Amino acid sequence: MPRISRPIGVAVIGTRFGNLHAEAISEIPERARVVAICSRTEEHAQQSAERWGADLGTTSLEKVLNHPGVDAVHLCVPHHLHAPMAIAAARAGKHILTEKPIAATMDEADRMIEAAEQAGVLLMVSLNHRFLRHHQRAKALIDSGTIGEIFLCQGAFLGFSDIKGWRFDPVQTGGGVLIDSGMHRIDLLRWLVGEVVSVQAESGTYVHKQMGGEDTASMLLRFDNGAIGHLVCSWGIETPTREESLMLAGRNGTIWTENANLTLRYTIGRQPVEQEAFPEVSYPDSVKHLITHFLDCLQQDAVPVITAEDARAALRIAQAAYHAMKTGEKVIL
Structure with a gap:
């Protein structure tokens, strides 16, 4: 190129x-x-x-x-x-x-x-959530071995969304909340923990009854290192502050992230929990950072940190979840 x-x-x-x-x-x-x-x-x-x-x-x-x-x-x-x-x-x-x-x-x-x-x-x-600084800090802590090998992780997108227009139609969306708002959580867990090898899932439409797809979904994941993951997302939860969080438990420590206040908390062993805040990169800023990286790839031969294959892999996990929802069976990837 x-x-x-x-x-x-x-x-x-x-x-x-x-x-x-x-x-x-x-x-x-x-x-x-x-x-x-x-x-x-x-x-x-x-x-x-x-x-x-x-x-x-x-x-x-x-x-x-x-x-x-x-x-x-x-x-x-x-x-x-x-x-x-x-x-x-x-x-x-x-x-x-x-x-x-x-x-x-x-x-x-x-x-x-x-x-x-x-x-x-x-x-x-x-997949701009990779450019939020608290997620990048989590990645650095994991890659450095600070918390040890991850054996359990959890992602959540929980809040109320006023669903309109094309999002009512599963043909246009490809599903519902999982393939939409849940996609960032799927990508982050794969980026931070590793490849997903099996998926189980359940879903329902409880609040936005006009939707053809799900407004609530829950997934159980198994990663290639043996770790267990859980992802839950919903557009139907009445709450003053939407939760977009991660929990990553390693053999030596645990990390928690939260988009609402752009923070990361972690503990090593049984030491007191440390909290770090990254207010300098908001959600709109993360989109701008991704766009700048896109330009870097075109103008400076930068290597893409998010490839089309990464996005395909995240979609494959979501589609495996939809198959599991329909069949009630575990899907092996």
Whole structure:
């Protein structure tokens, strides 16, 4: 993949979460510029194009991909659109940063990866929670052997989400809360603990009755080192503060992380618990750091810290969970 030695021309597809991507790009004009905006309506496309100084605001992906100033596309659209848009972008020679999950199905993910490889373009997925500093600190503690080999871990996404629009439709989402909000927890546990070798899962729709997919899910995981993992996520829990947490128990110590206050706590042996806070990197900041890394890969030959195969592996775990939900059986990966 040839290095790009000038500011990257970016097209942002989708104007809801896409505005965060556009904002991040606008803050580093020496590295990149928003060249085009694509949205479902001309009004939104034109408004966002004017806001971010883009040359083009349109509802046409074809016009975006034909724009000579576009080097990369950021896909901030419903899950079922990731594959067709990414494949079209790859065939047009554009690099791709897509929101998570990589796709709604494994077949779609595989076709995206194949298209990017054939075109020689970069495909990256926004698993941006890896860029939160408390998660990076957890990774460093684990990799250094400080807490010893992990034998038990837990991830949680628990809160109330006002579900609207396409998220009611499992065809568009690929499922429900697990493949959506749960995807970050799946990726983090795999990144921190290792490969998952088996999955058991249960789910239900208890609060958002209009949903075709689940609003609540629970997974039991077995990792390749023998560790046991548990992941629970729900969009239906009434709570003043959403919980997005991890617990990682090693033979020598334990780590706890919490997104709500951007903290990490850990203990070694039976020593008092130490707490560290990382307020300098908020959730929006983590997205901006990921976008900067994406640019580094294009402009400085940086090695991607999140590959398309990482995103595929996380999706495979989620899809194994959905199979387990339907059959009631353990799925071996």
